[in-house]
Amino acid sequence: MAELISKKDFYDDPIGKDGALSSEMEKDAYMVFACRHKFCREVCPVYLQTRDEAHTSYGFHTSLLAVARGLEKMENLQETFTHCLECGACAIKCPNTLFGGDFYRYETTTPELVRKVRRDDAAAGRRPTQWKAVEEYVAQHEGYVSDQEALVSRWADGLPLADTADTVLFVDYFTATQGTEVPTLLVKVLKALGVKVGLWKTPGVTVGEQLETDADGWWKNAQANADGFRKAKIKTVVVLNPHDYTLMIKEYPKKVDTSGYQVIFVTDYLADLLAKRGAGRLKPVDKAVSYHDPCTINKQCGLNKSPGRS
Amino acid sequence: MAGRSQMYTGLGTPPEAAVVDKAIDRLKGAIGAEKVVTSMHGRAVRASCPAPFPLHIWEEHVPDIVVLPKTTEDVVAVVRIANELKIPIVPRAGASDLCDLVVPLKKGIVLDVKSMDQVIEIDEENMCVTVQPGVNMWKLNELLGPLGLIFPDDPAGYYNAAIGGRIGAGGWSLLGMGYGHIHENLISMEYVLPTGEVVWIGPGGGAKKIRKSSVGYRFKELFTNTSGTLGVCTQAVLELWPKAEVVAPAFFGFHSFPEAHHAADTLSKSGLRTLSGVFTFDERKVEFLRRDDEAWIPQPREIKAATGAVLYGTTAEVEGAKERMYQIFEHCGGMYLGNEISELDWASRHDRYHLAMHGRDQSGNVVLMSWHCEDAGLNSSEIVEVNRKWNAIAAKHLSLPENDGIFDCWGSFSYVNSPLKGRGDWLTEVDWGIAELELTPERWARWVDIKREISLVTLEHGGSISACHGGTRPGDVELAVREELKEGSYELMKKIKRLLDPNNIMNPNKYLLDEAYED
Numbered sequence: 001m002a003e004l005i006s007k008k009d010f011y012d013d014p015i016g017k018d019g020a021l022s023s024e025m026e027k028d029a030y031m032v033f034a035c036r037h038k039f040c041r042e043v044c045p046v047y048l049q050t051r052d053e054a055h056t057s058y059g060f061h062t063s064l065l066a067v068a069r070g071l072e073k074m075e076n077l078q079e080t081f082t083h084c085l086e087c088g089a090c091a092i093k094c095p096n097t098l099f100g101g102d103f104y105r106y107e108t109t110t111p112e113l114v115r116k117v118r119r120d121d122a123a124a125g126r127r128p129t130q131w132k133a134v135e136e137y138v139a140q141h142e143g144y145v146s147d148q149e150a151l152v153s154r155w156a157d158g159l160p161l162a163d164t165a166d167t168v169l170f171v172d173y174f175t176a177t178q179g180t181e182v183p184t185l186l187v188k189v190l191k192a193l194g195v196k197v198g199l200w201k202t203p204g205v206t207v208g209e210q211l212e213t214d215a216d217g218w219w220k221n222a223q224a225n226a227d228g229f230r231k232a233k234i235k236t237v238v239v240l241n242p243h244d245y246t247l248m249i250k251e252y253p254k255k256v257d258t259s260g261y262q263v264i265f266v267t268d269y270l271a272d273l274l275a276k277r278g279a280g281r282l283k284p285v286d287k288a289v290s291y292h293d294p295c296t297i298n299k300q301c302g303l304n305k306s307p308g309r310s
Numbered sequence: 311m312a313g314r315s316q317m318y319t320g321l322g323t324p325p326e327a328a329v330v331d332k333a334i335d336r337l338k339g340a341i342g343a344e345k346v347v348t349s350m351h352g353r354a355v356r357a358s359c360p361a362p363f364p365l366h367i368w369e370e371h372v373p374d375i376v377v378l379p380k381t382t383e384d385v386v387a388v389v390r391i392a393n394e395l396k397i398p399i400v401p402r403a404g405a406s407d408l409c410d411l412v413v414p415l416k417k418g419i420v421l422d423v424k425s426m427d428q429v430i431e432i433d434e435e436n437m438c439v440t441v442q443p444g445v446n447m448w449k450l451n452e453l454l455g456p457l458g459l460i461f462p463d464d465p466a467g468y469y470n471a472a473i474g475g476r477i478g479a480g481g482w483s484l485l486g487m488g489y490g491h492i493h494e495n496l497i498s499m500e501y502v503l504p505t506g507e508v509v510w511i512g513p514g515g516g517a518k519k520i521r522k523s524s525v526g527y528r529f530k531e532l533f534t535n536t537s538g539t540l541g542v543c544t545q546a547v548l549e550l551w552p553k554a555e556v557v558a559p560a561f562f563g564f565h566s567f568p569e570a571h572h573a574a575d576t577l578s579k580s581g582l583r584t585l586s587g588v589f590t591f592d593e594r595k596v597e598f599l600r601r602d603d604e605a606w607i608p609q610p611r612e613i614k615a616a617t618g619a620v621l622y623g624t625t626a627e628v629e630g631a632k633e634r635m636y637q638i639f640e641h642c643g644g645m646y647l648g649n650e651i652s653e654l655d656w657a658s659r660h661d662r663y664h665l666a667m668h669g670r671d672q673s674g675n676v677v678l679m680s681w682h683c684e685d686a687g688l689n690s691s692e693i694v695e696v697n698r699k700w701n702a703i704a705a706k707h708l709s710l711p712e713n714d715g716i717f718d719c720w721g722s723f724s725y726v727n728s729p730l731k732g733r734g735d736w737l738t739e740v741d742w743g744i745a746e747l748e749l750t751p752e753r754w755a756r757w758v759d760i761k762r763e764i765s766l767v768t769l770e771h772g773g774s775i776s777a778c779h780g781g782t783r784p785g786d787v788e789l790a791v792r793e794e795l796k797e798g799s800y801e802l803m804k805k806i807k808r809l810l811d812p813n814n815i816m817n818p819n820k821y822l823l824d825e826a827y828e829d
């Protein structure tokens with residue numbers, strides 16, 4: 001895995017109730033304001049819809065700088081900060097990342113910034129309109145995991161997956177219910193390669209929305225996942241959802257003991273296997289195939305060598 | 311107004327609170343509340359452009375209201391209300407201008423045209439496209455590419471600028487030598503005048519897609535490059551070109567800037583029709599790039615300056631021209647820098663721009679700085695001497711202890727300036743860094759003095775103080791109107807401004823045009 005740049009631990013310090021920004025936060029906001037090239041704009045899926053400059057990486061950073069400079073108050077920013085999908089497209093297009101990131105080990109990290117502001121808002125008891133809908137969404141999926149364990153592994157019925165193994169697949173509720181093609185195909189490929197893996201049947205909630213609304217609950221789930229892997233003596237956790245993977249490698253190490261097991265994204269895992277063992281009984285296909293890496297792997301984790309390898 | 315800075319001369323009084331409130335109500339009623347922004351941060355993010363901004367007086371430039379029109383009718387409604395209430399309007403497109411063109415000098419309404427983003431018609435047969443002013447060139451070319459066409463306006467700010475701002479700023483294109491700049495690629499346009507009338511402006515005549523007509527006056531010249539002071543462009547018919555089959559860039563190193571300039575100038579006048587851009591990097595720029603640019607750090611130390619050129623055209627044309635281009639560079643003492651740097655540096659021409667970390671104090675420590683680009687139009691005969699004087703200005707000011715860590719000089723690029731051919735006419739820019747977070751009124755004043763010194767050199771050498779950005783910043787605006795435009799142009803500008811904008815609502819006091827109303 002590529003070394004992660006600019007972890008920005010200062011995002012963990014909540015912005016005070018009085019809205020005062022630390023000097024690190026002010027400089028971080030200034031870095032994007034200083035550029036003002038706004039290359040972040042036409043790449044942003046939200047801006048492409050709203051055409052509102054405030055709903056962009058430049059807009060978020062500049063609004064925060066306005067708070068730091070006493071022009072604006074944190075409590076007025078909530079609605080604006082709902083306009084982000086945390087995709088990371090802007091962060092990678094920003095000259096700070098593109099031309100300075102590697103050299104200075106400092107990059108623009110809009111999704112983390114947005115998450116931080118939302119988290120701080122939630123902690124300060126501030127809720128934008130429509131927030132109820134987000135909370136309901138998280139609660140619904142919490143329900144899936146705690147009450148309906150079977151649902152999370154139903155996709156694997158009849159597939160050759162052990163209950164425990166050195167290597168387990170971490171298939172979250174979303175992938176298990178709405179994105180079953182990838183895990184199903186993966187299991188078939190593994191079978192053809194003669195590789196035995198298990199399925200982790202109690203994946204604790206990983207969704208970023210919970211980290212924003214109910215950080216304590218999210219960290220409890222993170223702890224439970226990590227403890228669970230260790231207790232079951234799992235060595236490798238193969239993660240299928242790129243958002244889970246991003247959070248597991250970028251957020252977990254901040255507060256959770258992640259020793260004893262390694263986390264690997266599914267394409268890296270497959271690529272490693274194929275490199276080590278060859279294609280086995282897999283049949284070659286005489287077709288040109290293109291592969292699109294999930295954007296977060298590149299944009300948020302810095303894994304940008306084909307296919308998503310460090 | 312108490313505490314108002316001396317940033318601009320002739321600054322008038324911003325609108326009264328009661329007028330602003332009335333305007334908000336009227337605007338909401340006329341174009342819909344969802345298109346009227348009043349939050350402080352929604353307005354604060356629209357106070358500046360990428361030119362160094364006096365952060366210490368940010369509040370003074372925060373507009374009172376932002377409107378987000380979608381149609382010509384919306385724009386007309388806003389202009390009519392502003393006229394009635396005598397409240398300023400500042401048009402804002404990509405907001406990437408480098409000359410404070412979109413900075414509201416007297417607050418008022420920012421008219422942000424980004425939601426006017428429709429491509430109205432692509433006319434392949436007549437090789438033109440009709441767009442609203444909020445369309446960005448990159449996005450437009452994404453649509454045109456599959457048709458084998460391009461809109462060739464290619465500024466370094468390609469990803470952020472929009473058509474309205476290109477027309478408003480009268481911009482210059484990196485491919486201008488081959489394809490022309492925005493002016494050559496604008497056929498005609500719809501314009502809302504400061505009093506709210508809608509007119510169609512072409513190269514003479516009323517036909518929208520005819521490039522040359524002898525009917526009527528040629529208003530197109532007048533209404534491009536007006537910095538939003540004469541109204542709002544609401545539609546534009548633009549030229550389309552066939553997409554080049556081949557793009558061939560080449561970069562050569564030289565022992566000194568004069569050598570690099572000689573090679574570039576020789577090539578630019580060679581008559582090669584596919585030559586679409588020629589440019590140079592001076593010694594300070596190459597040193598600057600060696601600070602943190604992975605492509606330039608490993609270049610041998612004997613490379614002190616560089617020249618690049620790019621050919622666009624059919625395979626047959628470019629292959630022949632390439633050989634000739636290499637011969638000319640080599641004959642002038644150039645050392646080929648390799649395919650990788652040639653292709654990648656050209657490919658990253660829109661991206662490689664400035665980031666705050668480039669700034670250094672005199673001991674070489676990183677200081678966060680913002681980019682200032684001072685560009686000038688200069689004849690070939692003057693370039694080397696102007697470059698020497700600009701470097702001397704940098705050396706003098708940077709050696710002063712009070713400027714250490716506040717200013718930095720990042721060297722100079724030059725490019726062929728004349729559209730469609732090389733004619734010994736260059737755009738030269740010198741880039742500076744400014745520690746905006748550390749600005750105080752004194753430091754800002756020192757900065758304005760430095761800028762003035764740089765522009766004075768340009769004027770001494772018979773140049774124009776800006777080939778692409780405009781002359782409306784403190785430090786250049788006085789020189790622009792009192793020196794460069796002194797032979798009658800400025801007087802004419804004032805007459806036209808007053809005639810078309812009787813209430814002085816359109817981007818007031820850019821080019822000190824409040825003076826037009828002083829009697």
Ligand SMILES: Cc1cc2nc3c(=O)[nH]c(=O)nc-3n(C[C@H](O)[C@H](O)[C@H](O)COP(=O)(O)OP(=O)(O)OC[C@H]3O[C@@H](n4cnc5c(N)ncnc54)[C@H](O)[C@@H]3O)c2cc1C
Nearest residue numbers: 403404405406407466467472474475478481482537538543
């Ligand atoms: C990284 C970078 C590189 C750059 N490189 C170049 C370059 O190579 N060449 C170049 O020419 N410039 C360059 N610029 C400057 C800038 O991109 C140009 O000035 C561009 O034309 C501005 O377009 P915009 O859409 O951002 O306009 P804005 O900054 O929004 O506006 C520019 C002017 O046009 C007026 N205006 C906006 N919309 C309208 C309208 N609809 N009707 C009437 N007036 C209007 C505004 O009031 C303002 O006066 C660069 C800027 C950056 C940040």
Ligand code: SF4
Nearest residue numbers: 044084085087088090
């Ligand atoms: S992270 Fe994605 S959605 Fe959010 S501001 Fe950046 S580009 Fe837009």
